[in-house]
Amino acid sequence: MAILHYDNIGIKAIAACVPPEIEYNKDLGHFMTEEEIQKAIQNIGIEERRIAAKEVCSSDLCFKAAEKLLSDNDIDKSTIDALIFVSQTADYHQPATAPLLQHRLGLSKNTLAFDINLACSGYVYGLSTAYAYAFQQGINRVLLLVGETMSKIVSRRDKVNTPLFGDAGTATLIEKGAFGKSVFSLHSDGSGSEVMMIPDGGFRNPTTNESLVDEMDANGDVRNRLQFRMDGMAVFNFGMSEEPRDIKNLLAEAGLDLSQLDLLIYHQANKFMTDFFTKWLKFDKAKTPYSIRKFGNTSSASIPLTIVTELKNAYPERKNVILSGFGAGLSWGSVLLDLTSCRISELIEY
Amino acid sequence: MDIQDFIKNFADQFDDTDASVFTAETRFRDLEEWSSFLALAIMAMVKSEYDVALSAQEMRDAETVQDLFDTVKSHI
Numbered sequence: 318m319a320i321l322h323y324d325n326i327g328i329k330a331i332a333a334c335v336p337p338e339i340e341y342n343k344d345l346g347h348f349m350t351e352e353e354i355q356k357a358i359q360n361i362g363i364e365e366r367r368i369a370a371k372e373v374c375s376s377d378l379c380f381k382a383a384e385k386l387l388s389d390n391d392i393d394k395s396t397i398d399a400l401i402f403v404s405q406t407a408d409y410h411q412p413a414t415a416p417l418l419q420h421r422l423g424l425s426k427n428t429l430a431f432d433i434n435l436a437c438s439g440y441v442y443g444l445s446t447a448y449a450y451a452f453q454q455g456i457n458r459v460l461l462l463v464g465e466t467m468s469k470i471v472s473r474r475d476k477v478n479t480p481l482f483g484d485a486g487t488a489t490l491i492e493k494g495a496f497g498k499s500v501f502s503l504h505s506d507g508s509g510s511e512v513m514m515i516p517d518g519g520f521r522n523p524t525t526n527e528s529l530v531d532e533m534d535a536n537g538d539v540r541n542r543l544q545f546r547m548d549g550m551a552v553f554n555f556g557m558s559e560e561p562r563d564i565k566n567l568l569a570e571a572g573l574d575l576s577q578l579d580l581l582i583y584h585q586a587n588k589f590m591t592d593f594f595t596k597w598l599k600f601d602k603a604k605t606p607y608s609i610r611k612f613g614n615t616s617s618a619s620i621p622l623t624i625v626t627e628l629k630n631a632y633p634e635r636k637n638v639i640l641s642g643f644g645a646g647l648s649w650g651s652v653l654l655d656l657t658s659c660r661i662s663e664l665i666e667y
Numbered sequence: 668m669d670i671q672d673f674i675k676n677f678a679d680q681f682d683d684t685d686a687s688v689f690t691a692e693t694r695f696r697d698l699e700e701w702s703s704f705l706a707l708a709i710m711a712m713v714k715s716e717y718d719v720a721l722s723a724q725e726m727r728d729a730e731t732v733q734d735l736f737d738t739v740k741s742h743i
Contacts, residue, residue, distance in 0.1 A: 356704045477703070536703060550723035553707050558720045589704075593711045 319503040319650075320570055326448045327496025327654060329458075332386035332662035333487040333625040334378045335367040335612065342366075342480045349476050357480035362588025366483030366613035368468045373667060375404045375464035376414045378486020381667055383422055383462055386488040389662045392458070394423055399450045399459040400430040403439040403617050405645075406466045407432060418462060436513065437584045437644025438503075439463060439617030440487075441652050444640070445501045447491040461489040465616035470515060472540035474531075477549060481587070483613035486667075487621035496655055502567045503650035504559065512551040513645035517542035555647055556590050561597045564639060567651045575600055579634040580656075584642040585609040585619035606632060616644070622664075629661045668717065668743060673736045676716050680708040691733040713739055 342357050342364055349357075358364055369378065379402065387394065400422075402415040415430035424430075429450070435442050440463050447459040464486030471478040517528035528542045540546060564581065568574060581600055583591040588609050595602050606627035608619070615622055620640050628635065635656040643649035670691055677695075678686040684700045695701055710721050713735075719742040721735075729735040 353702070356702065360704055548723055549703055550706055550710065550726050553710055554720055554722050557711070557714050589707060589711075593714075597714065 319501075321445055321448070321501040321503070323448050323452060323499045325493060325496055326451045326491065326499065327494055328489055328656065328659045329492050329494065330386050330390045330490045330660040330662065331487065331621050331624050332382045332389065332665070333485060333618070333622045334381040334385065334665045334667055335485045335622070336369040336373060336378070337666040338368045338370065339365050340368050345480055348474055349480070353476055354480070360589045361481065362607065362609050363480060363613045364610050367485065369466045369484040369667070373466070374408050375406045375466045375484075375486055376402065376408050376418055376462075378466070378484065378667055379462035379464040379488060380418060380421055380486070381665060382464075382486050382488040383418070383460060385662050385665050386490055387422075390490070390660055392490065395425055396457045397424050397460050398428055398456045399447070400424060400428055401433060401443055401447055401459065401461050402430075403433045403435060403443040403461070403463040404465055405434060405436050405616070406469060435646065435648055436616050437586065437619070438642040438646065438648040438650050440584070440620040441501065441640055441642040441650040442503060442648070443617070444489070444491070444652055445503060445650070447489070448499065448501070451491045451493060457492065459491040461491060463487045463489070463617045463621060465618050467545065467614070467616055470545045472538070472544045474539035475544070476536070476538050478545060478547060481614050483615050485612060485615040485618040485622045487618050487625070489621055494658070496658065498571070499652060499654040500567060500571045501650065501652045502563055502570065504563065504648070506647040509551065509555060509647035511548075512555065512647060513545070513547045515543060515545050552586075553590055556586070556643055557593065557597070559649055560594050560641060560643055563649060563651050564598060564641060567639060567653055571653045573637060573653070578637050578639060579604065580632055580638045581605050582620055582623055582638065582640050584644065585612070585614050585623060586644070587614065617642070624656070624659070625661055625664050628656070629663065668736075668740050670733070670736055673739070674732055676712050677709065677732050677735070680705060680712055689732060691731065691736065693732050694730055695732060696730065709735070717743060719743065
């Protein structure tokens with residue numbers, strides 16, 4: 318059972334960067350009915366999303382967020398010994414993006430740097446990896462860069478995913494200090510690998526001419542095999558089967574009950590779904606911050622983006638906080654930590 | 668588990684379709700208001716009211732309200 322306990326490792330600072338271009342869901346009338354648009358806005362909870370320009374990658378958004386974080390907190394770059402980049406929209410198939418970011422940020426060649434290829438669970442997994450390194454004597458600070466440009470892999474004629482996904486890049490600094498206890502709970506279920514998937518373009522199904530052929534599904538959504546697809550009902554089944562249970566188990570592992578939890582910050586998947594988890598848990602909805610209305614689902618970046626946009630000037634009680642991510646893989650995980658001393662930068666635009 | 672209660676709970680998920688429309692034989696996919704979002708709302712209702720997590724396939728296989736009732740009942 319992947320339960321990890323840490324003492325006095327924590328998040329020193331978080332920053333986030335979004336593209337300046339806003340796409341409003343109310344403007345998707347060219348391929349969605351007014352009723353579909355209203356469902357997306359009212360039930361899924363998304364009014365607008367940020368869309369990266371053609372030449373802007375996840376790593377670019379993360380780079381800006383990292384520079385903001387380092388500058389705001391007067392961080393000596395030589396104190397960063399590890400850089401972890403989490404994304405499913407990396408710069409290249411090869412090489413990994415993390416070394417590029419190490420060089421671009423001017424970090425030492427003695428920095429360990431690698432990518433983690435996970436989607437919506439990626440922030441929690443990335444944090445757990447960063448904590449594991451930060452726990453080591455040879456590591457001072459870990460820079461965790463988590464970003465996604467889902468807009469580049471979603472079909473523009475997909476009524477499910479176009480109104481759902483936005484782009485963002487984030488930076489999180491992890492170090493040793495008086496952060497108290499943290500507990501992680503991590504899970505995987507590859508039997509659900511097809512629930513959220515881009516079928517072609519890897520080495521199982523290499524790109525062919527057929528990969529680029531548009532296909533219409535039973536709901537009238539059009540996409541090719543190099544674009545993201547999701548079985549929404551299967552995601553919902555997965556979420557309601559696993560998420561509330563994981564949160565309850567994590568609290569039990571930490572010896573807390575739900576009433577002692579200050580905040581529950583979900584991956585911003587879909588407000589209908591996460592509100593349902595909150596109701597099922599009988600947790601106070603006022604303690605579940607959302608950034609989804611203005612930024613949509615930004616995959617692995619959504620939890621740190623929510624911390625930046627929602628916790629900068631609100632939610633002062635943040636000693637017992639759960640961050641919970643779930644998505645493609647299937648992969649899910651939660652962490653209980655203390656964000657009291659976490660410094661949050663103002664959101665920046667690219 | 669009572670079919671009349673189930674029909675009421677099912678009908679409650681719809682905003683525009685009158686509750687009187689719903690019977691055990693209703694082929695809910697044919698209703699004008701039916702959408703993929705309503706499928707999620709039905710799944711949420713089933714989890715809340717009956718503590719059953721319907722799979723996507725079970726949702727897809729059900730054609731009538733009775734079909735779905737039978738599926739939920741088989742899990743209890």
